[in-house]
Amino acid sequence: MQETHKHLTKTKKTGTYGYYRRIPAAVKGWFPTHTKFLKKSFKTKDFDIAYRMMRKLDARFARLEVISAGQSDGSQDAALSGARLLVEQILWNPAEA
Numbered sequence: 001m002q003e004t005h006k007h008l009t010k011t012k013k014t015g016t017y018g019y020y021r022r023i024p025a026a027v028k029g030w031f032p033t034h035t036k037f038l039k040k041s042f043k044t045k046d047f048d049i050a051y052r053m054m055r056k057l058d059a060r061f062a063r064l065e066v067i068s069a070g071q072s073d074g075s076q077d078a079a080l081s082g083a084r085l086l087v088e089q090i091l092w093n094p095a096e097a
Contacts, residue, residue, distance in 0.1 A: 008054045017042045017050030019057055027064040030087045040090075060086050 007021045018041040025029050031038060040057075042050045067083045 005054065006052065007058060008050060015045050015055075017044055017047065021057075021061070024061070024065060026068040027061065027084055029068070029082060030064055031091075033091070038090075058089060060090055 007019055009018045009020045010016070011018070012047060012068075018039065020037065020039050023034055023038055042053050044050055063086065064083050
């Protein structure tokens, strides 16, 4: 079974990898500076590193969708503050998140 890399992009000119994804309606409120799409450069030419970074961002999107749907465990306020921290990590430096 072959996995798809639908959010992983590679520039033709420099060969660096990045992330391009439509922001789901459920988590749109967590991305006030982005309208419809999230585009991030991973600043690496190594596929393995870029693939791991893509998987981390996909997992964070999945967690944000669960939190936004109100299906999280524990207090909703704690979940929302945790989700905001995750979004800040995604927006500022996905490599260290």
